[in-house]
Structures are given as structure tokens and as C-alpha cells.
Amino acid sequence: MYKSGIILAIISLLLATGFTLLSPMCVPAVALMLGLIAGLLAGVFDKPSETGKSAKSGAVAGAIGGVGAILGQILGAILNSIIMGSEGAARFVEQLGGNTQTGFATGYWAGVVGSALCFSLLDILFMAGCGALGCLAWKWLFGKKHGSSLANS
Numbered sequence: 504m505y506k507s508g509i510i511l512a513i514i515s516l517l518l519a520t521g522f523t524l525l526s527p528m529c530v531p532a533v534a535l536m537l538g539l540i541a542g543l544l545a546g547v548f549d550k551p552s553e554t555g556k557s558a559k560s561g562a563v564a565g566a567i568g569g570v571g572a573i574l575g576q577i578l579g580a581i582l583n584s585i586i587m588g589s590e591g592a593a594r595f596v597e598q599l600g601g602n603t604q605t606g607f608a609t610g611y612w613a614g615v616v617g618s619a620l621c622f623s624l625l626d627i628l629f630m631a632g633c634g635a636l637g638c639l640a641w642k643w644l645f646g647k648k649h650g651s652s653l654a655n656s
Contacts, residue, residue, distance in 0.1 A: 504560040507544030508567025511537055511630075516571035516578075519626065523579020524586070527618040530579075531625045534572050538565040538630035542637020546645065549638075557642040558635040565634020569627030576626060580619035584612075 515537050522529040542561030551557040587595075589608040596603050 504545045504549055504564040505567065506548050507541050508564040510544065511541040511564065511568030512571030514571070515568050515626075515630070516575040519572045519575025520579040520582070521575075523576050523619075524583055527576065527580065527622045530572060530576055530622055531629055534569065534626040534629040535633050537568055537572070538633025539637040539640075541565045541568040541630060542634035542639070543641050545634065546638045546641025550646070551638065551642060552646070554639065554642065557638045557646070561638025561641075562631045562635040564638070565630040565632070566627060568634070569630035572626035572630060573623040576619050576623045580615050584615050 515534065518533050518537070519530045522533055541564040545551075545560045545564035546557065549556075549560045551560050589611040592611050593603040593607050596607070
């Protein structure tokens, strides 16, 4: 579970950073898929024999991967604020016909920090939950084959 968690933490760090540059709302969708992958990999590496152990192994792997998503979300928010900044965001909103009168800069910074915190929490929850589901799916699909071959050897 730790090996798959670390692998997915590195992958989720990179993907979350990139997707946060586009929009922080994209990362929880990516976290769902990465959580499933973390759970499947936990099943491949650990080969848990019981349903409870499968769920726990996948959830831990997903949570470890979720730490990478949190760090990526924060890094992406920092890079986004450095690249775009409140002035760049104001120009972008004005090009779309929006109003950037008073309080836009404060709202921009609150949005950057708030979205990074909120979506980071969702990332780790989604990855842990989907990790448990992914490892249970591995057990359902492949675990019986491994259980019977282990019993025969």
C-alpha cells in the first residue's frame, strides 16, 4: 500500500499542479481516477486476502496519493498567482466583459487560497475513498485467482 501510495503521490503532485494552473476545479475529477489507480496498484502489490484488508490497503494508498494532490494543488495555486496575479485576472475578466471594480483583488486572493484549501480536502477524501473501491475491485476481479493459487502452492 505504501509503494502504490508513493507512486500515486508523485503522479498526483504533477497532475494536480498542472490542472490547478487551468482551474482548481479540475483536480478533484482527476483525484477520483488517481484514487482508483492507487487502490488497484495496492491490490497488485499487497494482494490482500480479506475484504477489510483490501479496503484498508486501498484507502491508505489513496490517502498517501492524496497528499501529493494536496501539495500539487497548493503549488499550482502559488504558480497561478505568480503567473496571473490579481492584475492579470482582472484583465482576463474585463476581456470577458466582467466588472472588476472595487474589491476584485481581495476576491481574487480569497478565491485562490479558498479554492486551494477546499479542493485539497476533496482531493484527499476522493482519493482515499476511490482507493478503497479500487482495491476492492482488484480483489473482486483478480483476488480469487491469487487466493486459489496461493492455497495450491
